Amino acid sequence: MTAGETDVHTTVLRLESFLRHSADAIWMIDVKGDVQQVNPAFEALFGWLEEEVVGKPLPIVPPDLAERIELLHQKILQGHKEIGYETQRLCKDGRLVYVSATLSPVRNTNGDVIGISGTCRDITRMKQSEEELRKTKERLEAFISNSADAIWMIDLDDRLLQVNPAFESLFGWTEAEVLGRNLPIVPDFLADEIEEIHRKIKAGARISGYETQRLCKDGRLIHVSATLSPVRNTQGEVIGVSGTCRDITQNKQSEEMLIQTEKLSIAGQLAAGLAHEIRNPLTALKGFVKLMSLSQKGQSKYLDVMESELERIEMIVSELLVLAKPQASVFKRRRIEAILQDVLTLSETQAILHNVQIQPEFAEGLPEIDCDENQMKQVFINFIKNAIEAMPGGGTLRMFASLAGQTHIRVRVQDEGTGIPKEQLAHIGEPFYTTKTKGTGLGFMISKKIIEGHNGRLEIASEVGVGTIVDVHLPLPEQD
Structure with missing residues (x-):
């Protein structure tokens, strides 16, 4: 055997060893599509023995892919190569497996194409994993979306x-x-x-x-x-x-309403006890003042002031009882601008002391409303007092009264004060909650209760460093 023949023989042996031991399935078909050779990995993957398929058409092509594979084979026979082609192939037991295939033309010593060689690797598990991942992703996306x-x-x-x-x-x-x-x-x-x-x-x-x-x-x-x-x-x-x-906003609101109800109950009990304890000595004091006024005519002007102030204390005690139980309100038809003007007159001294300028702006011809005049004055005196105290360095307090649609009058108190942070704003009106260092939180709560007793509503908006707006909406009397 010549050296050249020895080299060829050695190469053939190496190729045969490669075919036998390759983990990839390998086959070769001629130009007519008949199988010329398969390796052991082909037999293991697809189930056909070499003697079962040699000289016959390649059996691993699924019928539904036959036309597409025929076109691909024609392309390979023209000298093209297909690498990493993912497709399905048929096993002897009827199973379909996913494979990654490479198809190449086989040439003779003259360079003529005499067949096709194919190698493929089973990627069924990988495809199943990909499919499982895809389904998992779809389920996850559906869960997130829904x-x-x-x-x-x-x-x-x-x-x-x-x-x-x-x-x-x-x-x-x-x-x-x-x-x-x-x-x-x-x-x-x-x-x-x-x-x-x-x-x-x-x-x-x-x-x-x-x-x-x-x-x-x-x-x-x-x-x-x-x-x-x-x-x-x-x-x-x-x-x-x-x-x-x-x-959980609704849950929180329900919890806060329950807490507020409990606070109101405590406040009511406290107010009732406090009012009772104060009222008894007040009654005695008023009696003695009355007796003194009869016997000391020269001191009558001082006694008049004392009696007036005692009556004022008694009125405050009565108003404190609003916390304990509903009070009978005396509703009469009144002009809101007249009530507000009285309130502004009463608040004028406090405004001057705090360097606050009050600018009223009342619409003309506002309809009358049904209200308890004293209670309304108490409400707006409280709001004006709060607004003035919110401007320790002075400023402008604006007060507006106007129609709000066809059914309500809106009264607005607007200051240029320090404002209230959002996290505190939601608690304004709760008993014992206040933004003031010396406040009790009862004034705003009583005002709110009075407004609700007039079938009105209270709105408050505030921005830190800009100021606070309090809107009171009061219903107009029903038309007869």
């Missing part, structure tokens, strides 16, 4: 990666508006707290049932119960933070 809870995900730089429809519905921002931005739902006064929480989550912690407040696009603050978890990649590394939250 969840009643707001869901979002941020990266390590706190940029939003995803939000669901419930997030859009709850907070008002669309996904397009927030993607790539910092989470907009965190109120400024909670920014430091949330930053610390996110730091813990990024370190691998998880927080569940965290009750807090979140900001909506329209500026509203809502109460939520939130769960925050780390998002990890396949290596287990934290790559972001996922959050879910549920609106």
